[in-house]
Amino acid sequence: MNDLRGFLAALRAAGEVHEIRRTVDPVRELGAVLSACERADKAAFFHAVRGHGVPVVGGLLSSPRRIALALGCPVAEIGARMGAATESPVPYALHNGPAPCQEVVIDSPDLSHWPIPTHSPLDAGAFITAGVVISRDPASPRHNLSYNRMQIYGADRTGISMNIWRHIKGFFDRIEPSGQNLPFCVAIGPDPVVMMAAAFRYDGDEYDIAGSLRGAPVPVVKARTCDIMVPATAEIILEGEVLAGVRQMEGPMAEFTGHYSGADPKHVARITCITHRAAPIWQTMNGGGYEHQSVGNMITREPLLARFVRHITPRMKAVHLPPYAAGFTAIISLSKPEPGEARNVALAALAAHVNFKTIIVVNDDVDIHDPADVMWALGTRVRWHEGVIPIPGTHGNELDPSSDAHGVVAKVIIDATLPAERLERFVKVVYPPVDLAQYLRGDS
Ligand SMILES: Cc1cc2nc3c(=O)[nH]c(=O)nc-3n(C[C@H](O)[C@H](O)[C@H](O)COP(=O)(O)O)c2cc1C
Ligand SMILES: [Mn+2]
Known part of the structure; x- marks a missing residue:
């Protein structure tokens, strides 16, 4: 298993996926159904999203059982696996041959062609939520993986939410004063270990963590428009740049606390290129849902908690x-x-x-x-x-x-x-x- 499809097949075999065949609207209906599936302890595969030919998957990592399936270990070992992930780095490796994530190349992207949901009742609009943002430290070759929700503003224009203490924010702060944009990519539907690695705070190349979790290097390929390595087996890659000197109102959006964020001026990005697999699958996460919690709060912090308790x-x-x-x-x-x-x-x-x-x-x-x-x-x-x-x-x-x-x-x-x-x-x-x-x- 080294991609979303392999993981999905394993989840289906284990009876972990609700197949939603009825057509759902991406505006506030898909999110409601996804929430019901998550609370019923299932992932959701939306075969038909109104106005779009691309299916949507969600809730893949919202339970310890599904996380364990992604790691190939028992639930009781998740903590130990996560705790070890930063101690035995496995660097990425170049993918051999044509990369699946670049089977189709779109040079003039239009985000309205993608089934990007407006998830919860009071979300300000459509958000990319499950995309793994890949950026690079301008001062070193290391890659950073993170989640930064992206509100859709136009065909090639999005918000990008970067809290003050995030690595990507530090990268951008170093170059913005000289008017430079920060290149970044977003992997939609990567290998689940890449999704887990994106939750960690780590000072090295964060592909090392994904490789360590998988026990094998993450295969990568160079993005088309910038010098960033992207996961070769992802479903979809967005390439773009955070724009220097630009801010736009962003939010409200369902936060991890289960309450809404406010609306604030945030950074803005331009999408310059989209590449994808033939017959791609869009992946999403509900703000404040169990997957947001499990990935954002549980997997990296349970090992920390265990370490402090075991100490005494x-x-x-x-x-x-x-x-x-x-x-x-x-x-x-x-x-x-x-x-x-x-x-x-x-x-x-x-x-x-x-x-x-x-x-x-x-x-x-x-x-x-x-x-x-x-x-x-x-x-x-x-x-x-x-x-x-x-x-x-x-x-x-x-x-x-x-x-x-x-x-x-x-x-x-x-x-x-x-x-x-x-x-x-x-x-x-x-x-x-x-x-x-x-x-x-x-x-x-
Ligand atoms: C689903 C999800 C959504 C998140 N959304 C944001 C966000 O919009 N902005 C942000 O700054 N952090 C967000 N986070 C938290 C960061 O992505 C996460 O802490 C990550 O480890 C940050 O990477 P860094 O420590 O390398 O800077 C989110 C986390 C998850 C799991
Ligand atoms: Mn980091």
Whole structure:
């Protein structure tokens, strides 16, 4: 598997894809159906998008199970694989022969020909959301991979959202004062490991991370109009440049917190060339959806969280940053914690990332990947008068609606562990698992 198509075939074989055959409108209908599929724990393949001949896929990486399928490992190993990805770089390699992503070349691009959705009810318009933006440091040969949502303004004109601390923003800031544009490319529908690598913050060439996750170099080809290597097996490549001295109002758009961003003046790009496979597939992500959360918050930060927890206890069973909590809530399970240890663990977890805000610690009989089990532990095991420790006045994420204007929030530790003697007295009721399908068929 080294491309979206191979991944899609594996997902289909595993029953992970809802095939949407009814025609959907790209304006606010596709996003609603994609959201329903994600919440039903499925990816979505839209065979027919009104006004377009190109199918759209979404939700490919919105669950740990699908991420594990992309990596070819069990769910329990995702964290270890992600943690190792930056420690064993595998550089890219030139693709042999004609690159699939350049089978068709369009020299005068028109973005209105592509099924780019207006995803959520209050999004300001159509956005490219799942494209991996590839840029290059003007001062070194390294490639940077990132997600930067792009609002569609015209046939060849888009916004490009680059937050202040992003690498690509640093590249552009160095050259914009001299009036230079920053060349970049966008890979739509690349190998899923390229999508995962784009979520990392790493100071080397970020193709190294994708190669490490795959265990083989990412095959690349030179873009047609600039000196940037693009993933040879991607579905579609946009080539363009961030324009010096130009800003335009961008947003609102559904943010990862599940709330809308404001509208602000942002950078603007011109698309100069589009190349694609024959019969290409467009890929998209819903703003604030589970895939946005899983890729943006979970895969790179769970290893970090695990490292901080393991630093102070050998009794960590598992850690999780659930996609339904914006990456702000960390859940940690411990096997037979020492008295008081759950709180030490929570303090360490709070130090692992500025976004971590609610830390829930449970015993290892709780499945931290099952929200119902976690709610059960909160409902039955917390001594609220002493198990909850709020910590006011701490630095958090300024997109958190509960923060003040400076991004200051209150954090909280919730100790939902039972001490050993209580666990022995109160044994969790667990019914043995059954294969329900057998019983429904009436097999004897
Ligand atoms: C789906 C998704 C959308 C994102 N959209 C944006 C965006 O519009 N602007 C931005 O600055 N960062 C956005 N991010 C975050 C960055 O892409 C991400 O932090 C990436 O690691 C940044 O790369 P860098 O650390 O190499 O600068 C998004 C992340 C995801 C997963
Ligand atoms: Mn980077």
